[in-house]
Amino acid sequence: MEEDQFSYMPSYWEIIRGVYDGYVETQRQWGNPPLSTAPGVFWRCLLKFGAFDPVDILYIVVLAVMWTMIRYLLTWTVLTPFARWVQMTSLNQKKFPESAWKALFYSCTWLYSCYVLLWCGEFDYFQRPLAIWQDWAPGMEVPTLVYIMYMVQLSFYLHSVYGTLFMDHKRKDTLVMLFHHFLTMSLIGFSYACRYHKIGTLVLFTHDITDIALEITKCNVYMKNRGGKYYALHEYISQAGFTCFAVGWALFRLYWYPLKCLYSAGYASVMYNPSMKLPFHFFFNSMLWILMVLNIYWFMFIVNFLYKVATGQMNEVDDVREEEVEEQVMQKMKSKQNNVKAGGDFKNNDLSPRRRSARTQGRKDD
Known part of the structure; x- marks a missing residue:
């Protein structure tokens, strides 16, 4: 394959066709789909190709506890007192610390992923996503910058399970959020164990930015009505934030994610490496596509909001969930x-x- 073709951007139809061809080729290589119906095949494959050091698990658990403690500390000492000081409503005082915490965390992790993928110059995963499988090997060394990203993200989603159950404000998609957290932990954890960390960094990069815009928008929604007064400035900021959120969701999660991640993982990983048997190929691609379905599911909330604005049912930004x-x-x-x-x-x-x-x-x- 020519050098410039490693950065090829397919159409949506080529993604579907390519993933199907990759699945057929995987069946031909393995004789059966990599994720067999027999549990023993799955675990034998994991023991053979997986590489997860016990110290990694220790780091993840310690960091998860640390994120929980930091969140409690920020909530009690800064975020809740601030919400009371500006005289938010009692309900918004409960919701504001959650959104402020997530906005802060996602801002830090996404800026770090930008540094790793775009600024440091060591990795070209985003520019040439089809070439990231060329040097794959079981148990290969994970670069330090990528290792830090993985430990932080895994520990945060482990913390998020606890946060969703005991700290977050209850919403009608709470169960979906829990499912999302477990799916994300499984996806990140297995991608690290099987050294699919290159595609994993792309998945994280294409998802964290929308969470920043969402949480900043929600913070301004909570600050619109304070002390019995309405502040139009926060309404303007929330409208701008929602616009960035909708555009970012469409660009990163519905455009770049399938074109750079799904196509690379489903097609390039097999067709450009015919002699390489990648473990859990069907399993990983299934989880990536489930994540795509969730992206479309949550995008329907955005469409629902736009519909209500267009029909006059809603004249200001709010969280329809x-x-x-x-x-x-x-x-x-x-x-x-x-x-x-x-x-x-x-x-x-x-x-x-x-x-x-x-x-x-x-x-x-x-």
Whole structure:
């Protein structure tokens, strides 16, 4: 293959066709799909090709605990006091620390991935994604810069499972978020163990940037109404942030991710290395495509928001994922108010037991 063709950008149809051809070629090489229905085949393949040092697991667990402690510390000492100081609503005071923490973390990790892939000059994974399989070997050495990225990301998503269950504000896609965290940990962990770290860095690079725009937008949504006043500046910032979020999602997750990651992992990894048997090829590509389906699923929330703005159902930026949960809260509050009101009416009703007893006593006295 010619040198300049390693940076070839396929069409969406070529991606689907190429991934199918890669799957057929993998079947021909292995005799069966790499992920066999027999569990023993999977684990034998993992023991043969996987390389995960116990010290790596120690680093991940220690870092996950550290992220949790840092988040608690920032929430108690900085983020929650700030939300109270600017007089956010009680509900937004609970949601603001979560978004501020994620915006800070994703900003740091994405800037670091930019340094690794674009600025340091050591790696050309993004520019030539089809060439990243040329030197693959089981147990190959992972560059230090990439190793740091993997340990940080794995530990953060391990922390995120705990955060989603016990620290985050509950939303109607909470279960989907948990599934996403476990999928991401599996994808990152297996890609590291089987030394698919080059494609893994591209997946992280194409996903973290949209989370930055989302969390910054949400922070400004929470700051619009403070102390009984409405601040239009935060509405303008949230609109600009949502625009960046939607454009970034379409560019990075729905364009560059399939063209640079799915095509490289599904087609180039097999067709440009016919003599190389890549372990877990079907398994990894399945997880990558599940991640693509989730990207499309969450993009529907963006489309839903745009539809509501276009039809006049919504005139400001808000998180539509929280509607269901907040509606349930409002229904509970209304239910309590109705119960209190009904109780008061019952007490004032002429047929209440107390008045009925008094009326009966009066009749006896007569």
